[in-house]
Amino acid sequence: MSTMTDSLVLARRNLIRMKRIPEVVLFGLIQPIMFVVLFTYVFGGSIQVGGSLSQQTYREFLMAGIFAQTVTFATAGAGAGIADDMHKGLIDRFRSLPMARGAVLTGRTLADLVQTTLTLIVLALVALLIGWRTHENIGKVVAGFALLLLLGYAFSWIGALIGLTVRTPEAATSGGLIWLFPLTFISNAFVDSNKLPTVFRHIAEWNPFSTTVQAARELFGNLPPGFKTPDAWPMQHPIIASVLWSVLILVFFRTLAVRKYRKAAG
Template sequence: MSAVTDAAPRATRPHPLGQSVRDSLVVAKRNLIRMSRIPEMIIFGLFQPIMFVVLFSYVFGGSMNIGGSTDSGVYREFLMAGIFAQTVTFATAGAGAGIAEDMHKGLVDRFRSLPMARGAVLTGRTLADLVQTALTLLVLAIVALLVGWRTHTNVGEVLGAFGLLLLMGYAFTWIGALIGLSVRTPEAATSGGLVWLFPVTFVSNAFVDSSRMTPWLRHIAEWNPFSATVQACRELFGNPGVSNSGAWPMEHPVWASLIYSALIIVIFRTLAVRKYRSATA
């Protein structure tokens, strides 16, 4: 009788992985509901990428030489992969600020006091940010089509490109999570999240042909994880700008993008969860 009684609690104990998934989805739902009640967060988040599309397309388009052509339509197709990638990476700053705000208000401490998976709070937050990023990409793609951007491959390859973009955005969000846990205020998290993003996005092949850079800068740009995703998207979209540079990430951009994103997730998720366990408000 005692053996049966002792076995009953163990039988009803949730599996750690299942509990982690459930807790993460609950936190993600909480953050999505919060975002839906503050629509200006999404609306203002759309302004910057749309502004970049219009400014770069019409202000700089005619002066850019892409593959020997200065046609603005060619540059628009070259540009869009870079704009898409920049949009998903700049969401990192918002993710860091959101986590820093939760820390500042003591919400993370309350979550830590509950019987829930330790990494669920951060995983749920990053999943909610991923959904918001996907919506932003959808709107941005519509705007891009309106200004003349076109794809020249099949639907599967186009969807694969957007999948790589979301994977990179999710990976970079973990960097934002670590920054948000490491600073004292949301304002500091926003500033800290943007400082490193500008060199990552601009020292790349996103807006200009990296082959025209000085040699030392070109090597940095070609091995930049951001550049690998941009190059992979151009290849999958069938857009101009896919060149043979000799650097492995540029020769195998799809694989490079997958590897870079996976490594960033593993490294920074581990560091963020460790920081979350020891952080105090």
């Protein structure tokens, strides 16, 4: 309980910081909105999914991928924030306080989760304005967003580990993004993975990012008519696979990050 209390106190500290620097949240919104507009209106009529070139079909197919990309790109912010605290010596100040060692990282990742949730809400409203619709009940839609946020929270611990490993916030930002681009583009986020070259198709089908995108599409009712689901197990059971991937990533990287923090603060 004391660890959770300490984590919530530090999460509040990070939320206050975000409130005082609103441009961080604003800039975090601009990129996903640009991706929505770019892919919907520039590429939407030329990318075929489920045997259809309909812009509306592609718009609904696309949005789960944009949502997933948005929550995972928050990884860079988590890493940069922790690297900044390390660089300024704030972590050394926390060491002098009677608090749980892991609370510093948990507080940061929880604050990032709140920011990601707000970004996702705004992005969903923008998507509704341009014509995105869900075709399942509210319970399934909420479950879809919950899976997306779980993936984003798990990835924020990767960002935490990167932030503890590098020496500057700039390096943390670069290190938090450089591996995300191949992860998100070698996936089913923007195109039908069945149309990818063989090697890339297998990577996409077992990609944890793709798994969550597929699960969200099913829960939102956004799979195109005539869409052929790949035979790989994660694509056939995306909801279960998404939870398993996210929990595995969360446990593994949280363990490494807390261990790294203890060494850095020891």
